[in-house]
Amino acid sequence: MLTCVSMKDFLxxxxxxxxxxxxxxxxxxxxxxxxxxxxxxxxxxxxHFRPASMDDVRARPIKFAGHEAxxxxxxxxxxTKNKGKHANVGCEACHGPLARHVEDPGxxxxxxxxxxxxxxxxxxxxxxxxxSFPQVVSAEHSSGLPCNTCxxxxxxxxxxxx
Amino acid sequence: MEMTRREMLRKSGKFILxxxxxxxxxxxxxxxxxxxxxxxxxxxxxxxxxxxVDKCIGCGNCVRACSEENDVPEGYFRTWIERYHVEGWDNAxxxxxxxxxxxxxxxxxxxxxxxFFIPKLCxxxxxxxxxxxxxxxxxxxxxxxxxxxxxxxCLGCRYCIQACPYGCRFLNPKKNTADKCTLCxxxxxxxxxxxxCEACPxxxxxxxxxxxxxxxxxxxxxxxxxxxxxxxxxxxxxxxxKDLDGAxx
Amino acid sequence: xxxxxxxxxxxMYPNEIELQWSVLIVxxxxxxxxxxxxxxxxxxxxxxxxxxxxxxxxxxxxxALAFMLVAPLPLQLHLGHPERSFEMYLTPHRxxxxxxxxxxxxxxxxIVLLMxxxxxxxxxxxxxxxxxxxxxxxxxxxxxxxxxxxxPAALRVDDKVGYFVTLIGIxxxxxxxxxxxxxxxxxxxxxxxxxxxxxxxxIFSAMVSGIAAVLLLxxxxxxxxxxxxxxxxxxxxxxxxxxxxxxxxxxxxxxxxHRIYEADESLRALDFMVHTKLYFSQxxxxxxxGTLVPIALLGLTQVWKFAEGARKSIYAAAGLLTLVGIFxxxxxxxxxxxxxxxxxxxxxxxxxxxxxxxxxxxxVALMVLPFVILWVLVKLLPPWPKTA
Numbered sequence: 001m002l003t004c005v006s007m008k009d010f011l012x013x014x015x016x017x018x019x020x021x022x023x024x025x026x027x028x029x030x031x032x033x034x035x036x037x038x039x040x041x042x043x044x045x046x047x048h049f050r051p052a053s054m055d056d057v058r059a060r061p062i063k064f065a066g067h068e069a070x071x072x073x074x075x076x077x078x079x080t081k082n083k084g085k086h087a088n089v090g091c092e093a094c095h096g097p098l099a100r101h102v103e104d105p106g107x108x109x110x111x112x113x114x115x116x117x118x119x120x121x122x123x124x125x126x127x128x129x130x131x132s133f134p135q136v137v138s139a140e141h142s143s144g145l146p147c148n149t150c151x152x153x154x155x156x157x158x159x160x161x162x
Numbered sequence: 163m164e165m166t167r168r169e170m171l172r173k174s175g176k177f178i179l180x181x182x183x184x185x186x187x188x189x190x191x192x193x194x195x196x197x198x199x200x201x202x203x204x205x206x207x208x209x210x211x212x213x214x215v216d217k218c219i220g221c222g223n224c225v226r227a228c229s230e231e232n233d234v235p236e237g238y239f240r241t242w243i244e245r246y247h248v249e250g251w252d253n254a255x256x257x258x259x260x261x262x263x264x265x266x267x268x269x270x271x272x273x274x275x276x277x278f279f280i281p282k283l284c285x286x287x288x289x290x291x292x293x294x295x296x297x298x299x300x301x302x303x304x305x306x307x308x309x310x311x312x313x314x315x316c317l318g319c320r321y322c323i324q325a326c327p328y329g330c331r332f333l334n335p336k337k338n339t340a341d342k343c344t345l346c347x348x349x350x351x352x353x354x355x356x357x358x359c360e361a362c363p364x365x366x367x368x369x370x371x372x373x374x375x376x377x378x379x380x381x382x383x384x385x386x387x388x389x390x391x392x393x394x395x396x397x398x399x400x401x402x403x404k405d406l407d408g409a410x411x
Numbered sequence: 412x413x414x415x416x417x418x419x420x421x422x423m424y425p426n427e428i429e430l431q432w433s434v435l436i437v438x439x440x441x442x443x444x445x446x447x448x449x450x451x452x453x454x455x456x457x458x459x460x461x462x463x464x465x466x467x468x469x470x471x472x473x474x475a476l477a478f479m480l481v482a483p484l485p486l487q488l489h490l491g492h493p494e495r496s497f498e499m500y501l502t503p504h505r506x507x508x509x510x511x512x513x514x515x516x517x518x519x520x521x522i523v524l525l526m527x528x529x530x531x532x533x534x535x536x537x538x539x540x541x542x543x544x545x546x547x548x549x550x551x552x553x554x555x556x557x558x559x560x561x562x563p564a565a566l567r568v569d570d571k572v573g574y575f576v577t578l579i580g581i582x583x584x585x586x587x588x589x590x591x592x593x594x595x596x597x598x599x600x601x602x603x604x605x606x607x608x609x610x611x612x613x614i615f616s617a618m619v620s621g622i623a624a625v626l627l628l629x630x631x632x633x634x635x636x637x638x639x640x641x642x643x644x645x646x647x648x649x650x651x652x653x654x655x656x657x658x659x660x661x662x663x664x665x666x667x668x669h670r671i672y673e674a675d676e677s678l679r680a681l682d683f684m685v686h687t688k689l690y691f692s693q694x695x696x697x698x699x700x701g702t703l704v705p706i707a708l709l710g711l712t713q714v715w716k717f718a719e720g721a722r723k724s725i726y727a728a729a730g731l732l733t734l735v736g737i738f739x740x741x742x743x744x745x746x747x748x749x750x751x752x753x754x755x756x757x758x759x760x761x762x763x764x765x766x767x768x769x770x771x772x773x774x775v776a777l778m779v780l781p782f783v784i785l786w787v788l789v790k791l792l793p794p795w796p797k798t799a
Contacts, residue, residue, distance in 0.1 A: 013565040016533070016558035017572060020526070023556075031500070039501050046204075048504050049302035053312035054204075060348040063231045064357050089363040093223055097230050122221045122363055126270045128245050128277035129219045133364075168550045239425045254676075258422040258756055282424075291599060297510035298498040317498065318491015320431040321509050327600035329424030329753055333431065338491030395599060411754035 063097035066090075070098070073105065077154055084155030085134075094118055094153065115153060116146040202351045207306040208373040209345055210400035211359075212382055213281055215407075217366035220245060220279035222267040227361030229265065231346065238332045239263040240343040241283040241358055247273040248409045256409040280403070280410055281367060283358070284309060284330040284343035285391060288398030292322040292331065301340060307372075307400065308345045316340050327395050345369075372400075421757030428759050430749045433769040435485035437745045438777055440591045440613065441738055442482045445781075447588040447614070448621010449475040450523070450580060455651065457577040463647035469531065469794030470632070471625045476524050477785035483516065485777055488768055508594045519587045523580040529554070530573040532792050534561045550791065588617045595744060602677035603748040608666050615659035620737035622652045623705075627730040628785075630723065636795070642719055646712075649726050652733070653709040660702050663740075680755040688750050688758060693743045701736010705729040 011018065045051050070091040071078045081087055092098055094113055101108040125135040136142075142149065150158055220243055228234060228241045243264030247257040261268060268279075286309050293301050293309060300316035303309050311322075316339035323331040323340055334341035346356035354360070355369045370379035382404075389406040390399040403410075419428055453471035455461040487493040496513075503510035529536075537559050540551035589610040595601075596609025626648045633640045670678065685693050708729040712722055746761050764770035 009564065010568070013560060013562065014568045014572075015560060016556055016565070017568070019556045019558060024521070035501055043299075043502060046305050047302050048299035048502065050299070050312055050315055053302075053310065053315065054304055054347070056312070056314065057310050057344055057347045058351050060232070062349060062352075062354070064227060064349075064354075064360050066349075066354045066360055086363075088365050090360050092227075093361045093363045097227070121223070121267055122219055124267075124270075126220065126268060127272055127274045128247070128268065128270075128279060130216055130278075133219050135219075167546055168553055242425050244422075256756070258754065260422070260425055263425045294506045295509065295598070296504055297507045297512070298495075299502050299504045300498075315495070315498065316492065317495045319486075319489075319509065320491075321507070321594070323426075323431050324749075325598050325600055327753060329427045332426040332429075333491060411756060 062099045064092050065097075065099040065102040067092070069102045080152075080154045084157050086154060086156060114146070115148040115151075119147040119151075119153070204305040206373060207350075207371050209286065209307045209350060210370040210372050210379065210402065211283070211286075211345070211356075212368045212370050212379055212388075212402050212404065214366050214368070214404045215278060215280060216405060217364040218243070218279040218281055219364055219366075220264060220268045221363065222264045223361040223363060224281060224358035224367060225263055225265045227357040228343070231349075231357035232344070234341075235335055238334065238341070239265075240330075240341070241281065243268075244280045244282060244410075245271070245277065246280060246407065246409055247271070247277045248407065249273075253407075253409045256411075258411070276407075278407065280406075281358075282328065282330065282391075283401060284345070285328055285397065285399035285401045286343075286345055288400060289396060291395070291397055292326045295321045295325040297321065304347070308347050308350075309342075310344055310347060311340050311342065313337055313339050327392050327397065328399075370402075418760035418762065419757060420759075421752070422754055423752040423757040423759050424754060427749075427752055430746070430759070430761050432745055432749060433489065433761075434742075434746075434763055434771065434774045435489045435769050435777070437738070437741045438485045438774055439482065440588070440617075440745075441620070441741045442478050442485070442777075442781070443588050443591060444613070444617030444737065444741070445621050445624050446475045446478045446482065446519075447584040447617040448619065448623075449478070449625050450584045450621070451618050452622050452625050452648065452651070453527075454577050454581050454584075457574065458581065461647060461651075463643050464651075466641045466644045466796045467625050467629045467648065469528075469792075470629055470789075471621075472524065472528050472531070473788045473792065473794050474625055474628055474781075474785060475621075476528060477781040477788055479516075479520055479524055480784055481777060481781045484780070485774075486512075488773055488777075508590050508597060511590055515583075515587050515590060519580075519583050523576060523583050527573055527576045527580060528792070530569045530576065533569055534566060535792075537561045547791070585614055589614050595748070600753060601748050602675070603681060603751070604744065606666060608662055609744075612659065612662045612666070615655055615662060616737050616740055618655040619652065619659050619733055622648060622655060623730040623733035623737075626652065626726060627734070630727060630730075632789075632795075638795070640723065641796075642722070645726055646722070649709055649712060649722075649729070652729070653706065653713065656702065656706050656709065656733070660706060663702075677755055680751045680758075684747065684751050684758060688760070689743055689747050692739045693747065696739035697736050697743055700732055701739050705733045705736065708732075 040050055040052065042051050043049070067090045074091075077091075081089070095110055096113070098110055101110050120138050123135050123138075125137045129135055147153075222243060224241055225239065225243060229236075232240060234240050241263075242260055244258055244260045245264075245268050249257070257273070259268075259271070264279075264281075286303075286307060288303070288307065290303055290309050293303055296302075297319060298315060298317060300312045301309065301322050302312070318333060318338045318340065320333055320340065323333065326342075331340055331342040333339070346354075346358075349356060350369065356367075359365075359367045359369045368379075370382075371377045372379060383402065386404045388402040388404050390397075390402060391406075391410065392399070416428060449471045452464065453468050453475070456465050456468045487496060490496060499510055499513040503513065533555075536551050536554050538561075540548065540555050540559075543551060592610030592613030595604040595613075596606050598604045626645060629648075630640055630645065670681070705728075708725050711717075712725055717725065749759075750761065751758050766772045
């Protein structure tokens, strides 16, 4: 590209370009230093991410204790439940999140759910629900009475039924 | 020497740049290390989920439980339920609805057969298109197969939300970062199951650990017909639906 | 189907109802498109030796610079955490097209635009550093970077290096705008976007919009300065505009025909969308007003000898319609891609707000800002061709 020009001549005439290159070099080095200082040491250990983020997620508070925690103290309810159709329904599926109660059973006393509102969530008749699933039109079935008038929630089978 | 306008601009530019770098750095200092369950080994797990469509009754327990467990903002959904109605043989044009994501259950639409409920959540894809597009590495797949978002790193550019074929991501308006189902990572790494599976009364949703030889998922997969959503996208989705109807989008 | 959500028809996944990318994300490719297109016009003269367009050479470069400086702003306004945008420089994720933004932007701004402008103006800058006073004197002095060597040998070096910079500037311009096309084109989840043609369509529509912008700016500034318009120049620019347009239109039609012919599962939903929600912006604005009419106008000037005044009016009209049409194209890609559900069963609406961070007002301000910057640049580095 450049015809025969001596190095000295070239540098004299391209001196402004050398300044540009110098500026860019300084910028690049500064950038690399900042980068090295700021990126967490272990970034990229498991993939292109910050491993500490997994710990951030794991540190989130737990609201649902899980049925195993309930079973430790409420074995009698569990026994009743295991005999009936609600055997596989988790405790908190009806009683709501109770991790705080597990942590401090004495002072955090959960309120019993209202069966008039609770049970229809699953058992109200709906044409989209599987046909085999027990469902009723609550207005006709109980004429407005709450479900625990006749059914015990833990084992809903009415004793007189065969 | 008096400052020229251009010099001022250059100095301000440098200041802004370094402040930005410092702000980023400060967030790392604050991030720290949270307390981790000491017995959990990441490489010994590969998380997935089984959804038995025939068992879902659309009660909405899962949506409510997830919302409660994970502080999901109202109007956004880490998990939701869709109700499908297929009229006659017209598999290609189902009628679908999801009133408030199924949060309050479903009022009867009296459409009759064939209708069913499909719970949906992040599929925690093994070849996830959403992690592929993140410009900075703020969303990623953990070694145990869970796709997470780094809240402290996410720019909120929303590219991952665009790239997800399943619509499971959203921008959290409180945090201004991308958000989605974490498979209750904070629970499953401590031996608990996900909030949605815990709350499901019919065991329609069951957490699965594909690397655990004792997990019932292996027997389940051997004996049932399962599908994933949008298999043609080859995302490596790990939420397996038993008896998924072809009408499901 | 009972649907109580305002603006939604049919079924959308619950998280899809709200659009993710707003009018600001429409603006970003529009702005970088203008940058790339203006630069390509400048390179016509510098690299391809199309002498006729020389009068617009410097103006095209300054236009590119003005828009380039504004380009990151819509993105920053859009981000949930703009203060974290520096992370793209710290830990760019190599599999993400978006991650290259920071580097491509810096490369293009510094190595291509600033270098080329600086090299071309250096002789005058050194002169102005001596002859001007006050603040301007200091600005020029800084711009000289301390070097006052404007000997013929030094200027020859500048010329050679400038040529080289423009040469690599051309693929750099393609990269600057093409990667945006790839950002959309590589999203397999979205059938409106996913296409290998997307980067190519973006590049050609960028060229069209950039050339039209410089054409209009040249004609406008000449009129304001009461200088005669070099007709040979604008005739040539208009010709290149026509060529670029024909290629651009062909590509877009190819995409359309291919889509309709293959008729995959997305077609019904997309077709419905184009006929309803996107009808005005796609069919009327983009295709008819923004492409067919300008092509017809420009085509006419090639087959019929119009008088000078008539030609100027035609070029101005074609240029304006082009700019509107290319904006509509960006709108249709970005917004259109989010109006339909990925379930292909429903549609939502874009509720553009006015005075919020991502509303119409900042959008308009961002489009006005480059012209303000251009005005400053033109005052500082006058691009006008020297009169004989």
